[in-house]
Amino acid sequence: MRLNSLWHDSSGDVPRVNGQLAVSRAFGDKSLKSHLRSDPDIRHADIDHNTDILILASDGLWKVMSNEDAINLARKYKDPQAAAKQLTAEALQRESKDDISCIVVRFRV
Structure with missing residues (x-):
């Protein structure tokens, strides 16, 4: 840029x-x-048999949550939409002051 x-x-x-x-x-x-x-x-990234989840999120989530916290929370939900909603709710609970966008992709359950 x-x-x-x-x-x-x-x-x-x-x-x-x-x-x-x-x-x-x-x-x-x-x-x-x-x-x-x-x-x-x-x-480009290779996705292998160990890859189970991908979280795409804005800084509104990442400013208040570590990668590990986000992955651990998202893995509790089989439904990726439910996981994304919970991650957003958690960022709000942690008092994120920024816009929060979140997409969760599950590669396997």
């Missing part, structure tokens, strides 16, 4: 593009296209 005009908000906590939108929200903003690029970061 290339940022030509990266400024912080008044509190200094959130980087903003051209002093307007937070970086992650600026990717889709037509008026800010000249200030950044959004090339995807693609990684």
Whole structure:
């Protein structure tokens, strides 16, 4: 990602593009296209017989929960949707102050 005009908000906590939108929200903003690029970061990983679960989540979950805590909680649920809902609920209970998105993929039960 290339940022030509990266400024912080008044509190200094959130980087903003051209002093307007937070970086992650600026990717889709037509008026800010000249200030950044959004090339995807693609990684390939082999999934073997030991891989049972994948958790894709936003920082609202990861700021309050370790990888191990999230995996241990998600493994308690056979239904991946139920696991994702519980992970989100747990992040809220741990007083996450950020947006929380969560997807759980089960490769085997």
